[in-house]
Amino acid sequence: MAGIFVAGLPAMYQLGLMGANPKEDFGRILAITVVCALFGLFAAVPLRKFFVINVARELNLVFPSPTATAVAIRSMHAVGTGAADAMKKIKAIGFAFVGAFTHIIVSQYADGILHDWHFFAWIFSTTGYWNQTALAADNWGWYIQLTPAFFGSGMLVGLNAALSWFGGTVFAWALAGPLLVKYGECAGQPLVEEGKWKGMISYNSMGGISEPGYIPSPRYWFLWPGVMVLVVYGLVEFVLHFKIIWTGLLMSMRRSAATLNSRLQAQGKSNAWVEKQAAKAVDQSELVQDFATADQQVPVWIWVTGTIVFAVIGAVIVHVQYEMNAGLGILACILGFLFAFISIYGGAVTDTTPLTASSKASQLIFGGITHNGGHTIPDAQRINLIAGNIASGTASVASDLTSDFRVGFLLRTPPRLQFYAQAIGAVVAVFLAPGIFVLFMSAYPCVWDPKLVNDPTTVCPFNAPSVFAWKAVAEAVTQPTLPISRSCGIFTIVMGVVSALQAVLKHFFLTGSREKYRNYLPNWMSIGVAWVLGADSGYANAVMMGSITAWWWNKWFSKSFESYGIGIAAGLIAGEGLAGVVNAALELGEVSGSFKGTSVGIPGSY
Template sequence: MLEIVAPQSKESPSDTEKTAITLRDYEEKLDSPSSFQFINTDDPFPESPDDHIEDQQLTVRAVLVGCILGGVISASNIYIGLKTGLAISSSLFGAILGFAILKPLSRSAPTFLGGGYFGPKENNICQSAATSAGSIGLIFVSGFPAAYQLGLLSAQPKDDIGRLFTFTICCAFFGLSFTQPLRKFYILKLKLVFPLGVAAAQTIQSLHVGKGAEAIAGRKTRALIYAFIGATLLRIISEYAPGLLWDWHIFYAMNRIGLTSAIAAESWGWIWEWTPAFVGVGMVTGANASYSILGGSFLAWAIIGPVIVAQGLAVGVVADPAIPGYMSYMSMNLADPIHHPSPRYWMLWPGTLILVCASLAEVGCNWKSFYLGMRSALGPLLQWFSQTTVEDDNVVDPVPEHERVPLWAWSSLLVISVIVTCIVMNVQFGQNVGVTLLAIIFAFLFSLMGCESEGRTSMNIVTSAGNASQLIFGGLASGQNYPIKRGQLLNLLTGMLTLGKYNESFKA
């Protein structure tokens, strides 16, 4: 039963006097949102006494459709991540399109082909699968591309397909075991909002509950389809008119009409590009983050870049000999980065330092969350081993006992995933077991910070976690006197292992 609080009068009721309403009452209030004040974000979905009971929430059809939708988002995230380092969540995408696919199927298909009642809880399973599958691709936007560019793995990624699969599996299953002990602390005790999760829950409720729910779902689905068709058509048509529908070289045009000094801005990459992926990221990215990205770009490519070139600290290459002053400063040619660095290579280091310092500051500011989260996570294990009762701080779990994940289930998954990870990293990559265990510990610590950040602001700090872990393991590799390439591979693998396990833990 979902608890909804009626508007408070002058004599506000206490918490014990809150009115619990049935789903029928909830439908009426859903059609008039101003008639109630708030919904407890840690309460389950409302259940109707007149409707089907979802005995089978975890179904093959929900997981299969969710994974397919997550695969689409994962491919998009890899593209966007390689371009910008950003990623988008697939929770709402999975919730809406999962409903659009499975709801008609549940009515028209026979039971053995995926038919049967489709409710909000199964819809949530679909979006959960889509979210998890969509986020795992983040490990392929940083560490692995760097490893191939440095020549640390095989010549082509297809030659390492087996190692890439097993590495992904190690990252995916380990995060699932983290979610259960952290749920009690972050959701039931601290009652963090998790804005993206709440948005997905409210979206699913609006798809299944209330008057005209299916009509609303149809409009949302059509909006996604129209956006997909529009972005696809724009990309295809722009191939035939790139200067009109894709890249606007404004400063190049100004140079052609006589303002020759404008070519300097073109040389530094100041063009307008109508990339649908970037437009979409801008629509879902918060204003503060967007201002930070714009400010960093302006600082790097309009101030620092021209200064270091003028001082002789970095050099560019001629982009077109026929156009005086037309240069390119985006090269990452590492033939002689010490004596002739490009501006892009030169600014890589202060940018990395900023990221690492921000990561360490984030870790330091959240030390209390680390401590409390570890205490909450290790409490059930200590209770199990000591056979003593641990104080639960009066935390009430609204989920029935038979629907909770038992201790033996997530703890056994934790042990198995640790063992498999150590074997895979040692056999396929030659990594020391101790270093792998240290990476797993850091993944757990960073997952506490990630849950705190995601739960309060929906900000994904996965890049910061990866940078901080690489700094630590870089120092470890230098202390072991590894050869350069061996140390580089160790640094990248442990950083990706920490990043992947941490990311899957709070996404799950």
């Protein structure tokens, strides 16, 4: 349920398209959450049969993470030696969780000592303040962040994604960025005018874009090529994988023809076209066999009725709450269902769900719909972001539930019971997720408040790269011209072409015996995130170190890694995630590190 809350909704606040604050908009946020959660829940049911049963073998869908989850669950319920091993795994997860949880809560009271190591600023401070090179490195965001969650993420994503992120960070914020400033294409904004910290500069400003003579910050300059590679690479992947949807439609049509042909033959009748299509139907013996009997399946009337009802509810909600045409709300739900095909296929093959592609594709589609449609720019942007939220949100829920159905299939869990359990979770989530969102936004207005977002002196714990990507695309597709420089435009186009060519090369040339070389291609999704994120290497460094650690651990102690690696990574991510909720509550209670901690070790602090 996290997707819409870490991207589309904060972007709407930054553009002034919502109310005064998230707390006052709780009802509207709850309404759109209900649509995403429950439409995705019901729409996911037929996807189980399609992906887990019908095309799993034909398309070689291995579902890496769901399969690993099923194996882990099975091992945790083993007996004898297996039970002892399971208890060791559970303890490892618990220790990682508690360690990350404790670290994140405690470290906020001494952030510069326990969490963020600004070693270049320390060099500057301890050398008589003469070493401007060290201060410049810190200005460009080069520091170490001790974040268990991103270290754990690095353990899961692999070397290719991690090194691509780090490489994109080095290119933008150690090479190209300083050159752009040197030759006047970009400019930083001074943070300290006098005193011992004079020379502190922010290169992440996003304000003043519409002012005459505006010179962009490096972050704004790199925002567009970052968004371009995310959109283009995602869309090319979408187009190249569109055959999955077409294959599914053909298979469904041919199986229906086979059923119809059998009934016609039983009545002594025939139809040439039906017979031809029935002959092309895949032999049932070639399919993955479903263990679930008819009484264990989700009744058709339940998921069909639920899908239709919540599509209609979605149309009503967007019309009443967001002043959006009801038909566009239904279209957003349909797109979410279609994008779920791409997301599930990507996750089943690569273990990476391409929801970024889905969200950007939906934004471009609705940008085309609203262009020259008589809408004001704010109205067009609101439609763009709400529709994108619904499309990507429903695709996200449907993708996750289909992956869970895969776990249930491997463990022989009746899909009917699993669906009911998922429904209980969804009902809880539609209230819990907006509540946590309001809590975070109340504690950290720097994420959504336009005044704070555009103020370079604002120190925010979250860089929110997805928010800026959604915001940038919404602005791009709803305005006649873009306020970007010529150099930025040329580089953006070139990067879009390069990322598109790589996607085509991967799918049509690096196949068969050459498929192994795909691991050496840069991950453009990671590079795009590095550019959108801004001059900040903290996350990239943490992900890279986590990835290298996992690689080394798996290479030299593979049995130990198989037993504990994924569990420890999950514990680190979950521990920091829950600690973040606690920290937000402490922030609201004015007993967090912002009020009771020390700023020792933080650049510019005394």
